[in-house]
Amino acid sequence: MPVVPMREILDPAFADRYGVAAINVVDDLTLEAVLAAATDLDAPLIVQTSLKTVKSMGARQFMAIWRTRTEDVPVPVTLHLDHCPDREWISVGLREGWNSVLFDGSELDVAENTRQTVEVVAEADRFGAQVEGEIESVTGVEDGIGSDAAGDVHPTEVSGEFIAATGIYSFAPAIGTAHGLYKAEPHLMPERVSEIVAEHPIPQVLHGGTVLTEEQFTDLIARGCAKVNISTALKIAFVDAHREYLDANPGKHDPPALLKHVRTAVKDMAERHIRIFGSAGKARAFDSATA
Ligand SMILES: [Zn+2]
Numbered sequence: 001m002p003v004v005p006m007r008e009i010l011d012p013a014f015a016d017r018y019g020v021a022a023i024n025v026v027d028d029l030t031l032e033a034v035l036a037a038a039t040d041l042d043a044p045l046i047v048q049t050s051l052k053t054v055k056s057m058g059a060r061q062f063m064a065i066w067r068t069r070t071e072d073v074p075v076p077v078t079l080h081l082d083h084c085p086d087r088e089w090i091s092v093g094l095r096e097g098w099n100s101v102l103f104d105g106s107e108l109d110v111a112e113n114t115r116q117t118v119e120v121v122a123e124a125d126r127f128g129a130q131v132e133g134e135i136e137s138v139t140g141v142e143d144g145i146g147s148d149a150a151g152d153v154h155p156t157e158v159s160g161e162f163i164a165a166t167g168i169y170s171f172a173p174a175i176g177t178a179h180g181l182y183k184a185e186p187h188l189m190p191e192r193v194s195e196i197v198a199e200h201p202i203p204q205v206l207h208g209g210t211v212l213t214e215e216q217f218t219d220l221i222a223r224g225c226a227k228v229n230i231s232t233a234l235k236i237a238f239v240d241a242h243r244e245y246l247d248a249n250p251g252k253h254d255p256p257a258l259l260k261h262v263r264t265a266v267k268d269m270a271e272r273h274i275r276i277f278g279s280a281g282k283a284r285a286f287d288s289a290t291a
Contacts, residue, residue: 030234051086084102090123135162
């Protein structure tokens with residue numbers, strides 16, 4: 001199964017109301033671990049990178065690893081660039097082969113965000129790539145992007161106008177979630193997802209879901225959040241697994257054993273989310289569609 005466009009993964013998920021995990025990887029180990037999780041559960045998967053990761057690894061270098069790792073993956077996978085406010089890096093990502101990009105113009109006013117998102121959609125079209133749009137910043141800082149202050153929330157009609165004017169493929173609505181570990185109890189606004197989808201039926205993207213319960217995830221997915229971002233949960237699994245191993249094995253210097261322990265923790269985290277989101281077993285439908 002080759003790497004496929006974002007729409008091939010999200011169209012059926014949105015139509016059938018299951019969620020696809022979109023996991024922010026940070027290196028080759030985490031990439032391999034989440035691909036293995038998707039393979040074992042026969043699930044489609046979205047792999048995404050923060051701009052910070054792309055800058056630290058190099059776009060071309062990451063893409064070389066991505067191509068190698070996905071050559072023989074038996075489930076459909078696609079690659080997305082998460083929150084990118086920088087147009088030059090959007091262009092780099094599209095040119096290098098990312099299948100989808102989130103142009104994060106949430107710091108701009110809606111008119112300027114709309115104008116620039118129209119340009120990004122046209123640019124992405126030329127590469128057969130899709131664009132995720134956002135007008136309200138998700139509270140919290142993630143890999144250096146964003147702010148801890150709660151952002152403006154516009155009436156849902158403004159979201160609808162933005163979707164219609166830009167032709168974005170997917171939309172990240174503000175629904176009260178926050179990036180990272182929450183500083184305050186979230187006040188969720190799941191009805192915003194239903195309202196937007198009723199007027200503009202395009203896949204919605206759930207950001208900042210780290211502390212949501214299984215019921216909250218499944219409710220938001222049922223309302224149309226077909227792409228569910230996982231970033232903080234990977235960071236926690238990755239870092240804590242290092243700490244656990246090192247604490248349990250003082251004086252031991254066995255990198256392969258350490259890495260194996262970390263890989264298992266990351267893979268388990270990915271499998272847990274794929275199961276909750278309802279995409280386990282969904283890769284089978286792709287086999288029959290392409291057979
Ligand atoms: Zn986000």
